[in-house]
Amino acid sequence: MIKQERMKVVRHKQIADDIFELTLIGQLSLEMKQPGQFVHIRVSDSFEPLLRRPISICSIDPEHMEFTMLYRAGGRGTKILSLKQPGDEVDVLGPLGNGFPVEEAETGETALLVGGGIGVPPLYELSKQLNAKGVRTIHVLGFQSINNVFYEKQFSELGDTYIVTADGSYGSKGFVTDLLAQLNPEFNVFYSCGPIPMLKALEQAFPDKKGFLSFEERMGCGIGACYACVCETTDAVAKDYLKICSDGPVFPRGVVAL
Amino acid sequence: MNRLQVDLPGLTLKNPIIPASGCFGFGQEYAKLYDLSKLGAIMIKATTLETRKGNPTPRVAETSSGMLNAIGLQNPGLAHVMEYELPWLEQYDVPIIANVAGTETADYVAVAEKISTAPNVKALELNISCPNVKCGGIQFGTDAKTASELTAAVKAVSNVPVYVKLSPNVTNIGEIAKAVEAGGADGLTMINTLIGMRLNPITGKPVIANGTGGLSGPAVKPVAIRMVYDVSQQVKIPIIGMGGITNAEDVIDFLSAGASAVAVGTANFVDPFVCPNIIDALPHKLDELACEKLTDIMGRSHR
Numbered sequence: 001m002i003k004q005e006r007m008k009v010v011r012h013k014q015i016a017d018d019i020f021e022l023t024l025i026g027q028l029s030l031e032m033k034q035p036g037q038f039v040h041i042r043v044s045d046s047f048e049p050l051l052r053r054p055i056s057i058c059s060i061d062p063e064h065m066e067f068t069m070l071y072r073a074g075g076r077g078t079k080i081l082s083l084k085q086p087g088d089e090v091d092v093l094g095p096l097g098n099g100f101p102v103e104e105a106e107t108g109e110t111a112l113l114v115g116g117g118i119g120v121p122p123l124y125e126l127s128k129q130l131n132a133k134g135v136r137t138i139h140v141l142g143f144q145s146i147n148n149v150f151y152e153k154q155f156s157e158l159g160d161t162y163i164v165t166a167d168g169s170y171g172s173k174g175f176v177t178d179l180l181a182q183l184n185p186e187f188n189v190f191y192s193c194g195p196i197p198m199l200k201a202l203e204q205a206f207p208d209k210k211g212f213l214s215f216e217e218r219m220g221c222g223i224g225a226c227y228a229c230v231c232e233t234t235d236a237v238a239k240d241y242l243k244i245c246s247d248g249p250v251f252p253r254g255v256v257a258l
Numbered sequence: 259m260n261r262l263q264v265d266l267p268g269l270t271l272k273n274p275i276i277p278a279s280g281c282f283g284f285g286q287e288y289a290k291l292y293d294l295s296k297l298g299a300i301m302i303k304a305t306t307l308e309t310r311k312g313n314p315t316p317r318v319a320e321t322s323s324g325m326l327n328a329i330g331l332q333n334p335g336l337a338h339v340m341e342y343e344l345p346w347l348e349q350y351d352v353p354i355i356a357n358v359a360g361t362e363t364a365d366y367v368a369v370a371e372k373i374s375t376a377p378n379v380k381a382l383e384l385n386i387s388c389p390n391v392k393c394g395g396i397q398f399g400t401d402a403k404t405a406s407e408l409t410a411a412v413k414a415v416s417n418v419p420v421y422v423k424l425s426p427n428v429t430n431i432g433e434i435a436k437a438v439e440a441g442g443a444d445g446l447t448m449i450n451t452l453i454g455m456r457l458n459p460i461t462g463k464p465v466i467a468n469g470t471g472g473l474s475g476p477a478v479k480p481v482a483i484r485m486v487y488d489v490s491q492q493v494k495i496p497i498i499g500m501g502g503i504t505n506a507e508d509v510i511d512f513l514s515a516g517a518s519a520v521a522v523g524t525a526n527f528v529d530p531f532v533c534p535n536i537i538d539a540l541p542h543k544l545d546e547l548a549c550e551k552l553t554d555i556m557g558r559s560h561r
């Protein structure tokens with residue numbers, strides 16, 4: 001269930017350009033079950049900045065009551081967050097939203113995990129859980145350039161891992177879909193998180209495959225009450241809008257109008 | 259004796275803390291976090307006659323100690339609210355204030371007539387001040403004559419007291435307040451959001467898809483306090499004050515300025531437990547001020 005807790009910073013370090021790895025400890029981590037869920041973080045006890053920041057859960061460690069987030073310190077709020085030191089406390093609300101359905105991949109099957117930039121982190125816990133149930137995973141991860149690449153080693157330990165950079169400074173050059181066209185991988189289900197053009201290209205590239213996409217949007221409350229983070233659906237008759245924070249952030253392919 | 263109790267037309271509130279319309283949905287999300295019976299009342303999301311889709315995204319943008327929003331009155335429509343949302347809320351011991359919106363007078367009247375028959379709806383909040391829709395919002399609230407006539411039309415059909423939500427986006431809010439009082443309003447709620455805009459520093463274009471949005475949050479509190487202070491001296495009907503309330507001190511400020519209860523809006527997003535936390539803090543605040551009950555505070559700025 002959703003809880004609010006002041007969690008303590010255990011570890012915090014920069015792992016790539018603007019990318020930070022933050023591990024928090026507290027009871028709330030015991031509530032985390034599904035990969036792809038997120039937390040809503042208050043980065044300051046003042047009202048500057050005012051709103052919480054949604055950040056995806058990268059890794060859950062219930063044994064130690066810890067969880068890890070990877071985030072990009074790009075804006076005002078996340079830059080403040082990046083200054084937190086071990087021992088500091090952070091106000092966390094979570095876990096929020098509906099994550100990736102691990103049950104959609106059967107034991108013995110292969111799952112394709114495709115991430116772009118800061119969409120990569122939630123795929124890590126997903127891959128861990130898929131591997132734990134005997135699903136083979138293939139990871140295709142896209143970044144801007146060599147300085148933005150992170151978690152290659154961690155993903156490689158779980159399955160075949162391919163890196164692509166937009167400027168070709170590391171791995172293949174281009175977009176994840178360029179690489180996927182070359183690889184032509186055999187798989188049963190795909191899971192993805194990243195920029196909308198990437199998600200759209202994936203849907204088009206694999207028209208017959210089962211797939212699940214994770215979205216992001218500016219949020220107010222993070223729990224479905226404010227109607228700020230809506231997305232349009234492909235089926236306008238059924239429901240005009242879905243809320244990314246509480247109906248998503250993960251939706252089956254074909255549900256959200258891209 | 260309940261030190262926090264407040265009595266208003268149609269509303270006996272166990273405390274004066276009310277989540278503001280548009281910031282609390284229809285209560286279902288917050289009910290997962292705490293017992294809604296703890297609240298003084300709930301102002302549910304604006305309800306229109308038909309389902310309303312709302313505006314394109316992005317719908318919110320953060321500002322200095324505030325936020326802009328342009329949700330655009332997205333709601334499932336009157337029939338759905340009557341059939342699902344209000345009956346679901348009946349499990350809680352909390353009066354509902356239904357926020358009524360429309361495109362034209364007939365819409366407002368139709369929604370008000372029907373929604374005021376729901377057993378747990380104890381008052382209406384007439385939304386004549388939404389700044390984020392092309393028609394059926396603020397234009398009703400910026401002209402004294404129109405505002406007065408709409409109030410009278412809704413009063414004529416409503417089974418429960420009618421509170422009118424005032425816009426701060428006018429030259430003279432007192433004039434509008436007096437007009438709706440003359441139109442038969444039982445109370446006022448104020449203030450709605452202030453029209454604002456934020457630009458993207460790279461593109462130079464508005465961040466919010468609608469262009470403008472309504473500014474709320476701690477940044478607007480001084481404006482709201484000033485308006486409650488002014489209007490409370492110009493009308494006899496009670497005021498539910500709102501605008502940037504985040505803690506018990508803010509509540510005391512609004513009551514001191516002349517409000518009889520308060521609504522908490524944006525702060526729910528910052529801290530979803532803000533309403534119960536404020537309710538718990540109020541008795542201590544009264545002790546600090548050496549006051550027996552909250553009603554002793556009301557309007558003390560004018561004495």
